[in-house]
Amino acid sequence: MAIRRGSAALLSLLVALVWLVPSAFADDAKDAGRPSVPQTQQVQRAQVQPAQAQVLTWTGNNSLNEYGEAPTTATAGAATLVFENSVATGNTSGMTHTLTFDTSTPGYNHDVDVDIVASPFDANGGRHEVQVNLSPGKYRFFCAIPGHQQMQGVLTVTEGGEQDTTAPTVTAEVTGDQDAEGNYLGSATVSVSAEDAESGVAGIEYAVGEGDFQPYSEPVTLAEPGDYTVQYRATDNAGNTSDPGSVSFTVAEGEPEDNTPPEVTAELAGNQDADGNYLGAATVILNAQDAGSGVAGIEYDLDGAGFADYSEPVRVTELGEHTVAYRATDNAGNVSEAGSATFTVIEGSQDDTTPPHVMAEVTGQQDGDGNYVGSAAVNLTAHDAESGVDTVEYSLDGGMYTPYTEPVVVSAIGSHTVEYRATDLAGNTSEPGSVSFAVVEGQPDDTAPTVTAEVTGEQDGDGAYLGAATVVISAEDAESGVASVEYALGESEFTGYTDPVEVTEPGEHTVAYRATDNAGNVSEAGSVTFTVVEGSQEDTTAPETSIRITGEQDWEWSYIDLAKITLLAEDDESGVALIEYSFGEGSFRPYRIPLTVLDPGEYTVHYRATDNAGNTSEVGTARFRIVADGVHCTVSDARETVVVGDTDTGVANVDTGNGCTINDLIVEEAGYPDQAAFVSHVRQVARDLEAQGVITAQERKAIVSAARGVPVPSAA
Incomplete structure (x- = not known):
């Protein structure tokens, strides 16, 4: 049933009249001296009266993200749903909210159709x-006002008359900086959480050592x-108390006082002429890092005007x-020595009028239908070939745009859309792009990533590294994916790992390492220990790099519809540790x-490589253009069905609408690093074709399933 605005008031009035009219007639009959209803009839009437319904109350306030009050459990059967969005419930801004029950997302009950719109200024005062009549199971509810979709929750309905006899499930997590032996440096923080799927959690308690339990x-x-x-x-709310759990740990003295100032770097961005002058404008980008206490603030001084906050x-x-x-x-409180950058701005013939290019990637554990199990992470990247990227923003499910600083993790069950855009330093904003996906219930990722470390460099007969040792760390997570990798050299604190770590100081060293996945699981810290000695010959030669751009080209050497970029690097001494690129x-x-x-x-791609001795090559640059053309597969794979590896999927190998068949779009010989990367490529191709209506969902599944059985040679 759907209730809008003042309709609920009319319904309440009609219900009241239905109950009042028999009472009025009874009173009139008694006043007129008429016989009263026999007692047996009174009993029968009482027996057919409906049982009093349970009352479930939701409230709205000034928040866009959550209801002020929302029930989580109920009993199957008749229920009165109350939704109040008024000044009395905290809505002082006059904002409109809805209480809407989800009737389409798989995994939830769909037999209750409620869509109540309430405002402090409507006929009912909000x-x-x-x-309604509730069935056993789960109901998902949310606010349908654009931008308010984070107001959501789940109502769990149990069989009527059942008694909750199961105690809550309780977990605890200890966090803080740790040394190599697992002791917490300076302090440790214990976080406790509890869940109860039946009557709900009433309270949590904790006790330190032999002390008494106290509220948490x-x-x-x-x-x-x-x-x-x-x-x-x-x-829980039924009075069931869980058996006590416990965590044990050691707190050690904290790290020595930080007396090292931050490291600050400056980067200049903008269009330049052949002499290095900036055309029309230059943009100064500052970054600072501090491995001790962390960066408190950055300041800048333009042309002697005095330092100001950056x-x-x-x-x-x-x-x-x-x-x-x-x-x-x-x-x-440590302040770095002031650095400086000098540059010249001259008149520019052309202003930057082109917005940035933004790309989105969704990662996480997926089921056979491509749905994300438990959660999905949306990663955004942007580049701008002229003035450079200023900001990147995203909007989740129609909400307000928010600055993007890290992957957006979405764990709410259901279908979602993330829109994204970027603005460059010239003020140009890209048209919003979007990516849609579904999150379904499933076994959550509770497995930490697998992390390995390799030490490379020239060694003597005793295994000591001559002049320098380079530690290369890699991590894998087959479920939600790796979010970050960290390392700690010696007794220093963990810091983010982005490049191989080169150690040149003679002596014995230990590097600890760990990784965190997108579900928040942190691996146990591993470590490698090695010795660096004075080296007779040091590798001072950077790797040699090259680039190969392939694709069909027109008579102006522009690439038609797509270009594929392959980067190569060689190093005959210590070996290649890392290849990098930027647009x-x-x-x-x-x-x-x-x-x-x-x-x-128009595109400009830069590339460089670093060897295991820490030498980084000069940045190479390549420029190319991509133009749109209806047909770009002049020699097409015309097999009747889609074949992946040696598997015939049975799916018709049709023209995808641009002269290419489905087989043309699946590239098996691309030097994928592992099986998962190839499957990810095939899955993306199949999804795009399904979205265009070229194939069905069942055909998409058949193609992706075939990809999982293809042995893919390593890119190395």
């Missing part, structure tokens, strides 16, 4: 009621050095020579597999 409301931090055991338990790239348009000084302060003024990223660029436009 309070509405509706009578927030994470408990223990800073005094020593050994600890923290017990925890929870009680919060975003500084765009300089005034013609002439300029000098920007910069410095940073860490949380321990335009974007940041360098690790190169793993050949890159395919599809969007028409």
